[in-house]
Amino acid sequence: MQRRRSRHTPLQKHQPPFRAPRTRPGPRRLPVPGRFRGGPGPRPRPPRRSRRAPRAMAAPALCRRCGRAAGPWGLRRAPLPPHPRRRAHEQARRARGAAGLLAAQCERGLFQEVFPAQSAEEQLPALLQPGRPPLAAYCGFDPTADSLHVGHLLPVMALLHFQRAGHDVIAVVGGATARLGDPSGRERAREALPAGRVRAQARALRAGLERLFGNHRELFWEPGAGRLGRATLLDNARWLGREPLLRFLGGAGGRLRMGTLLSRQSCQARLHSAEGMSLAEFLYPALQAYDFLHLHRHHGCRIQLGGHDQMGNIMSGYELVTKMTGADVFGITVPLITSTSGDKLGKTAGNAVWLNRDKTSPFELYQFFVRQQDNIVEKYLKLFTFLPLAEIAHIMEMHAKEPEKWGPQKRLAAEVTKLVHGREGLESAKRCTKALYYSSVEALEEMSDQELQELFRQTTSAELMLEPGMTVLDLCRKANAIPDGPSGYRKITDGGVSINGNRVTNPETVLILGQHILKNGVSLLRVGKKNYYIIKWLQL
Template sequence: MAAPTLSRRCCRAAGLWDALRRARPPGTRHVHERPQRARGAKGLLAEQCERGLFQEVFPAQGADEQLEALLEPGRPPVAVYCGFDPTADSLHVGHLPAVMALLHFQRAGHTVLAVVGGATARLGDPSGRERAREPLEAERVRAHARGLREGLGRLLENHRALFWPAGGGRPLGRAELLDNAWWLGREPLLDFLCGAGGRLRMGTLLSRQACQARLRSAEGMSLAEFLYPALQAYDFLHLHRHHGCRVQLGGADQMGNIMSGYELVTKMTGTDVFGITVPLITSTTGDKLGKTAGNAVWLNRDKTSPFELYQFFVRQQDDIVEKYLKLFTFLPLEEIDHIMEMHAREPEKWGPQKRLAAEVTKLVHGREGLESAKRCTKALYHSSVEALEAMSDQELQELFRQAPSAELILEPGMTLLDLCRKANAIPHGPSGYQKITDGGVSVNGIRVTNPETVLILGQHILKNGVSLLRIGKKNYYIIKWLQL
């Protein structure tokens, strides 16, 4: 069953109550109460639809009244969960829409449950896959799960410390980090099959698009993969029973799994529950960003540095940057409109891209990570000597991943020509010599046109033992001097 887009309903509801507010005289009870409800819905559901963060809701027939009423301000907080399978030891940019959705619920005062799939990761989600995942050993999954919990914990803490105003008058909702291995690992197989397994219908599971696609493939589908939606559905049931969870969040490719969870919870408890999907982030070629496609931009510093993350968002094109500002930041929509208006007047400043990169990097890596990204950017792209000298060894190592680097020993009388050749920055012979004399080489931002210039400490070699060599306009080389 296809669920109509939630944004269409939200916009329709917001427009209706705006019209009622204009049509009826102020001060009446009816006009006073109903716009209050509209503002509550606009504050979470409709606003996130306008941002493009919430895409579809299930079941569709319950969203207009029941879900909006459930989330009204003044009502008890609702528990909302989203699952993250630890197929790697780090989250990546493709996970950010789901994380942002959780954070928006938390900002509205609700309880958010970030669930790492330490059990389900061993089966592998068949959604959107042409063949089965390579099986992961139990210890590797546990290590990955620890990495994901740490990454989610950093995001939650950075949000609380840097993006939630102290003394703002509204309490931030609770957040819990869980692992479904904690309950699925203790669930006896027969108990599961006789309980949850008896309520899930084979016809429904077989009709899911992901299941149909895999069954038609040459490889087929294993029983373990087929049971994945059943175990994820059991997660929803467990979280409902033990945490009062009423809403599940997931990527747009998770609607089939969400529907299975809804079916199991409603059949076994009779409670109305809901699912909301968030958009998938794709590359310019339309591929889903992630580990499987080999194009993941990781959120752990040891895999993708703050500088690399910052540059990923700075490089976003104009046709996508407004969408990303709405998805990946907490900036008010009015402020985003203003940023885009200023960009239309001064596109050469790349204002939206820089603001987007700063907001995301600060959320992922904190204030220090953002400052590190800016230092690396100034050093590499603006030839800032001050930024280069202030860089730590860790930042230098991270920068080496982006620019060719060399470790050299300073020899007596070593010249610029010697440096360029040892670093393989210019060709041997007259053409390399000519490159320098023509002004095509600079060291630490200073152009040097004499190939026989002897290297000087403090000028060509900075206090931290580094030189930034630039050949032409775009080719950079990082030189780390040893035994100074």
Template sequence: MAAPTLRRCCGRAAGLWGGLRRVHQQARQTGRAKGLLAEQCERGLFQEVFPAQSAEEQLPELLAPGRPPLTAYCGFDPTADSLHVGHLLAVMALLHFQRAGHHVIAVVGGATARLGDPSGRAKAREQLAAERVEAHAQGLRAGLRRLFDNHRQLFWAGGGPLGRAALLDNAAWLGPQPLLDFACGAGGRLRMGALLSRQGCQARLRSAEGMSLAEFLYPALQAYDFLHLHRHHGCRVQLGGADQMGNIMSGYELVTRVTGEDVFGITVPLITSTTGDKLGKTAGNAVWLNRDKTSPFELYQFFVRQQDNIVERYLKLFTFLPLEEINHIMEMHAKEPEKWGPQKRLAAEVTKLVHGREGLESAKRCTKALYYSSVEALEAMSDQELQELFRQASFAELMLEPGMNVLDLCRKANAIPSGPSGYQKITDGGVSINGIRETNPETVLVVGQHILKNGVSLLRIGKKNYYIIKWLQL
């Protein structure tokens, strides 16, 4: 298919949404269950489908309840060792396919990450060594496995069979692929005009840096992923972010040219910051899904801080809550906006999916300890939670000596200057222990008050300087 035809088909995607709205209205009027496409159109998760005409004609029926399962896949390049919130909508799309009884494949791009996706980039990515890519791939596989496991254990109550989920790495089939075999096979079916016509490719070719052959080959390798998965796993749907439409079009072109069978692509929205920047590693604003990079508390707070004008949309995109329940949550919010009900529910649902029940409880403990000065929450916190919550805090291990007082603690922790100025810092009210202000430097430390049951003291100097004290041999 020539590039102009591809662009025309892509531009007609709006017609598909009209068809999906009709499907949704018919389902509502007749009482029939909504299909996957109609439901996700209503939620706003599926943004564009390609090719528009055949998708409108075939996909609603293929994905209707009661039909044989299809297989869908989405790729995740290991350019870092963790997924981030920007990836989460693509994972949600896979999970919604799985919940509808379809089979899903998450592909870690252990091969394609070596080249780097040029989509939406003004300059080439840093090339990664094979060892680094493999280390990153292990992190992504662990994160994806955790998301699928948490969904199955915590969010799937039944109502039909849950589709199969597989986790693959494209290095398994692209790594052994001889260059000449690839060039003569898949390379012979892809057309230069289509690849060169893409807006991103045009912009890079006109730039001072230009585009390397490695980057130019990226869409071809991703297209081969679709062909391989179609041949070996019966995959007919590729999912990806809205910036992946060009790569999806290449996959569609290759599969249809080689097999003559209809396949489809579906994109999901890009999540952006308040300034409109795409959330991710490149922009430096990633909210990671691995705990060692972004704690459950930090993830929870990211969603709690979402403003009213975005929270309803995020409830539809990032949670499995029924639309009727989301409407009720928003109605209650209109009556009691000071409670931040939608934001708290959103944060709880996402944190539980990413980190499990214990991760959500950890986020809540940290929230109570930091924002509500809850001694009970502090006492229940592990060393890991304390260090996650107070990442910039100094950590000290001390022995409790008889008669040790507030001034001794502050000096041993190197939290105040020596001499009169440190003494005055306490008397002026600049020191608190476990959320309680101490203004008498001579106050003797008391176990159960200054030293919590978990053998920890949280010392704060001023408003933002924290010190975590771990007491030894209490």
């Protein structure tokens, strides 16, 4: 028998022949008897789809992947220089492409993860492209307190950015889910809240959200800037409170898998804790998932927003909606705001900075952001404001030249305070700051009684009766601002005491109306460099 000549060239002689890789892992299918390729009989069934849960993708990674092609992401490979006559047209086209919502928020760092990764990469950029029909996105806020706090601001900012891009947004107050308590990120169960208290706190949260959306529409949006998406506020007690238990368990409960719910990190952490996990807490993700289903059916909602610790609940909502409707929906998470020690800001950690004026004054909110360090202020300017990135870069450049002016911190504090408390709240915060830290007599005289009460929460205060012949020494001792005895007397003579910004060195100086006591019945006493005392005079 003649030997077949090898077709390998000398360089290919020792290389193995190419074999196409198998497209799916797993055991190889055996041929079915009686069925041949191209022969009679029904066609073989296609291989089963993988049951592996979809994975989330970090938003920056999604931006990089979508940057391979032109589109709303605004991330393109550098092309060859265009013809001079076409340069203006190219710049305008790129500006329109760079206006993509996802690309802009990825660059700002507001969107942290997008879920599910594959369909988000394939569909979400085109759905959010400028000029397309608006989508609806929602975020939920449980009324575990009667006020929102700074930790809630980033989900609200995400809703506002969707609204500014022309999409409709829904803020859901969890009047029903707050009765159970979200177990995400908690070591023990939340304290059960009475129904009446939940309803009252839900009304307060709704008012706070309405104020944020109203301030944004009035102070941060120009009428000629295009379509501002519609904002809707809902309470999930309206539908969850009317849903019969058996219908819920037979409908939504039959679509959610126990293994998936048990595999969530929040569930695993609680199950292995000493206290364990109640059935009510275990069902919380199912109720939040039903919120997504209800909003999708009745409001066309396709995007759920939430903090990074809500990813497990968002996945449950995705699973329920896709199984019951077959629609493609998405989830987007935003970063969590933490303190300098790494703890999450909020009521549970005891470090909440509230957004209601009766709990945190505009002055206190303003000072919280003014005190931010240089290594975090640029990030916060991108997250908490609507300032263009070019303007933020310019602010940071000026700060590098004049760091003693604290320019980025003051701009950050002003933008956030104006969004939360409006223009009047920002002016109030600035008056209190000038009065307390710059010894401004004019600002102190213009302060209202409410501002004085708010300022009292920030510094030591005293209410005194003005007696005939009362001296500076008497004032300092009655306010407990100096120690008794000769050391307190020397504190004044050495120039360590000032009243309304004027240094006083004679302890026997008699207090005079209009000089030591302002026309609104207030005196600002300072001892040393940082010890301030606000004196409210009674029955002048």
